[in-house]
Amino acid sequence: MSLHIPVRHPENSGSSPIDPYVQLVTPDGVRVPDPLYDRWVEDIDGARLQELYIDMAVIRRIDTEATALQRQGELGLWPPLLGQEAAQIGSVRSLRSSDFVFPSYRENGVAYCRGVAVGELMRTWRGNAGAGWDPYTVNVAPTQVIIGAQALHAAGYAMGITRDGTDDAVISYFGDGATSQGDVSEAMVFAASFNSPVVFFCSNNQWAISEPVTLQAQVPIANRAPGFGIPSIRVDGNDVLAVMAATREALDRARSGNGPTFIEAVTYRMGPHTTADDPTRYRDSAELERWRVKDPLSRLQALLDTMGLFTEEFAAEASRRADAVAAELRAACLGMPDPGPADVFAHVYSEPNSWLDRQQEQYSRYLSGFAGEENR
Secondary structure (H helix, E strand, C coil): CCCCCCCCEEECCCCCCCEEEECCECCCCCECCCCCCHHHHCCCCHHHHHHHHHHHHHHHHHHHHHHHHHHCCCCCCCCCCCCCHHHHHHHHCCCCCCCEEECCCCCHHHHHHCCCCHHHHHHHHHCCCCCCCCHHHHCECCCCCCCCHHHHHHHHHHHHHHHHCCCCCEEEEEEHHHHHCHHHHHHHHHHHHCCCCEEEEEEECCEECCEEHHHHCCCCHHHCHHHHCCCEEEEECCCHHHHHHHHHHHHHHHHCCCCCEEEEEECCCCCCCCCCCCHHHCCCHHHHHHHHCCCHHHHHHHHHHHCCCCCHHHHHHHHHHHHHHHHHHHHHHHCCCCCCHHHHHCCCCCCCCHHHHHHHHHHHHHHHCCCCHHHC
16 A cells, blocks of 8 residues: 655645645646546536536525524534635535445535435534434435544444445545644544445544644644554645545545555635634634635636536526525525424434433423413
């Protein structure tokens, strides 16, 4: 098994003076030939590029609508994905339906593309449920807020796949901040030791809440994985085509019995860490502008324009699709019934539990003491 970090187009992303990565489309929309990675996306024609653009436009619209709902008091919290659309779409559209996804709290675009209904995306953030969807209907684990824990879950699930003898794969998403957590390191130890079919996908968005990546990583994060015996790829996370090529290569390695891969997608969090955060307190506007010109949607739009495919009709269709999903999301959120007091006891255990039953009975008696108070 060879260990490699492909060196392509230099970019000063903050980890070191020059941090090279794989790039197939430049920020101004120029297609860059690559002898190693072109073969992984040779089937992506103009029509498929248009589909990828619509995907990114839709999840950006989901994000802006959910942010607005939180500002209007309809959601308790929301973790924006603005600026990270290419990393999510390029990777998720490389998966098979039978592959399993272990997301962080920010991969709402990934969940949507895997078939999670927009109303289900909102449940947890509205405070109506502990988890938004049934993971086994879409092969996506519930939203993980505990930083890095999903990497261990993915490594364990991948070990199970090996025992089952299938050629499915697992992907685990996390941010640059999670790589400082022990869970991620432990997950890589197990995945490497057992040659598990898992892809560790790190969305390096430059900020772990209010701390820059330079504080925790003196070298590119992708350099860490080879120390565990895991091949790594550093890719332009705002280039949907490059992300897809890197993810397809990693999945092929997993399906072929060659074990895990670590992908570092170099991207940028254009908005706050969550809607409870104020990034203007720790991030200067000049940095934001430097990354704005690398916007993933503008980049793909420029490429499609050179191909004569970004027509007025196509732009209108992309906007229509995005607005329709946003309207569905808003209606689902506002129409969501409030949970009942006893719902907190549901789905805690998979089987009957006398200890929990006793608590529920005591809580019911407590609530009954308030019966009729509204009439006093």
